[in-house]
Amino acid sequence: MAEPLRIAYSPCPNDTFVFHAWSHGLVPGADTPEVRFADIDITNGLAERGELDVLKISYGQLPWVLDEYALLPCGGALGRGCGPLVLTREAGADLAGGTVAVPSERSTAYLLFRLWAAKAVPGGFGKIVVMPFHEIMPAVRDGLVDAGLVIHEARFTYRQYGLHSLADMGEAWEAETGLPIPLGAIVARRSLGEERLHRLAETVRASVAAAWDDPEASRAYVLAHAQEMDPAVADQHIALYVNAFTADLGAEGYAAVETLLARAAAEGLVPAVDPGALRF
Template identity: 35%
Template sequence: MTASTPAQAETPTTSGVREISVAHSPDSDDAFMFYGLATNKVRVNGYKFVHTLCDIETLNQKAIHEAFYDVTAISFHAYPYLQDNYALMACGGSVGEGYGPMIVAPRPYDLDEIKKIRIAVPGTLTTAYLTLKLFAPEIETAVVPFDQIIPQVVAGNFQAGLIIHEGQLTYSHNGLHRVLDLGQWWREQTKLPLPLGGNAIRRSLGEKAMLTVTQALRDSIQHGLDHREEALAYAMQFARDLDTSLADKFVGMYVNERTLSYGEDGREAIRKLLTMGHERGIIPHSAKVDFVG
């Protein structure tokens, strides 16, 4: 898969086909979501979708500093930093229904203890980091690539780690204990699901193209849900050490009816998360959340 430059995305080609650059993380849930578009099972007349795979923290930074891709997966924590150039698509989100990023450790710390030790985190723009800081503003952190957090904790380089993605299902295989599930903590605090990541679309595409592309993503998600076996087989190449049953479980956690539409409580959760982050001094910008499609 190759990248498309912004200039290519903004200008229709000589054949009259408009290229839309799409970037998402190389994870089984994102792959499942984009299966229809990536394999041309879902097509849109006059549009060509060019896909790039990249880790989420890099995508956050690219969206903030370059507004590089037309459609990009982002952490919700990053949205206030890029909202001038992007709007949120009304579909394509990963939402934890009482589950989410976890603090894991070689031994079962209590919650007072965990606030006093240094925790490996997958990036300061991740929603996992934002939620951790809402839980314990004073906690000390160090950024480690998400796929290295469990190995670094197992090696003894950190007393605990904040894990995302498939690590939520595999940490116990490495002899680690779950200290706190932040999705569960958030549910107890707010009675809402925890919105983790979404897809943003560049405002410069114009309203018509933004709506068309958003509908294309929704159609791709629906296609995956309707053709689960084929979509899961495609997603397995990005499943990182998960067998088929675990990959199916992971995809089910983060690609479902909520991915097709956040729902009123899902939209409320996004706004509440970002408002709390701003009010508590974690996010310097107030969020102006608007949805496309």
Template identity: 40%
Template sequence: MKLTLGISPCPNDTFIFDAMINNKIDTEGISFELVINDVEKLNTLAFRHALDITKLSYYSYVYVTNQYVLLDAGSALGKNCGPLFVTKPEKQKSDFEGRVIAIPGKYTTANFLLSMAFPRITNKVEMLFSEIENAIVHGTVDAGVIIHENRFTYQGKGLVKIMDLGEYWETQTRLPIPLGGIAIKRNIPAEIAQKVNRIVRKSVEYALAHPAASREFVRCYAQEMNEIVRNQHIQLYVNNYSVNLGDIGKQAVTTLFAWAQRNKLIHKINENLFLPLVESLEPPA
């Protein structure tokens, strides 16, 4: 059986999925047709129900809960790893209402958090996440929300932090920040969905046990990033929540959705958000 799989080119995704894509683990008779795109593009593909399995922003998932269910493995959650709202030093104390603010996509968790922390900011421009720093530096926009590896590079470009939006979330909730998750179509048979979750988990575990094994695959999709930044990226976004959401991870995700509902950004969503796990994570003998 072949399933389409959408992931981003970011090091945490290529690190996590390398083993299952490149046949380093048993994929239990399932093969994967890989689709690599920026996360906001993956969000829009999910809105079209175009992929069997996909990485997507947790905030975007609220719009496809009837079509997709969340896997327990493969997520990006954590602490001290959220989006940053940044600008030039001379604008750090500005009132940003009415200013032009770059965001990495309307349906990203980053934009959701900006809306929660700065509800009066409405003049937003969507950009590819990797272009936001330079847009601020060149004055195309007044400020922007950066994600992924740009946490490690913005200071080197002379930019300063207005707010750590992940820290804002953690202060408000005392929970890890839910950034991105892995979802599978609900119309895929339950047995296959369980297999996929098991495969993703084993792929994460393999990557963590053999970090050098994915180096070339990660580098292939992050050639403009030096190895130090690639490794920092992986260490920041791949953790125990990537192996298994657990109760705290699931609480973080449902809290994000509750925030969105309370602020009337979304209406009622499907109650069964997470793939029910079978007792054993091992394939049947």
């Protein structure tokens, strides 16, 4: 019997929704997965160390791992109207010299923030602090940091913390490029071989299709890992982050990824990437 594929993704509703069928043996003929849950900053590190077979990582991490991992054309998170937000305690706060909490320095959110801040914060921010994304809003609320860069369901819940949205990174990105926002990527070890990589892509697509065909089948799994999230918020989360690009990146999805990485490389934020390396 073949060894299980070691995979890692976040406990967020979009990931558990997408991978429910595969992780529960509901995709006929699929490799057996051995699942590990981890926040994005951890999975980014796992990929950089080459520790697992299949991972959900940030597109901001991709340039550092493309030699060892191939980008799968499905299963990830791209979209419109789903960008990270910069939150502050006071509306219209000035970030010059301030401390900003971010979920990862190798995240798309961070790249979008740096590209935005280069124009919007002429004095430059002061310090970046990395912390798990669910700790960021309390840290901003309690004055531990001056601003927080938030992702995922924080778009729907930040007002509960009395916070204000200073800027929407997605709005800035879409206004400049007209492209969707590339957030999370699914990567698989190149050493698995091209044939198996194609089979993995079909497995992920089948898992996505199964989730859409029977949304209630994954509901208990989604809510069990959603950190006490309100079910209605979990539903909003899935509706926003699981879309046509999850089933297939397509030409527009690849264009978004290429544009993000090219702009970030031009600013010295990531190594330059050959667009051909994004496909296998």
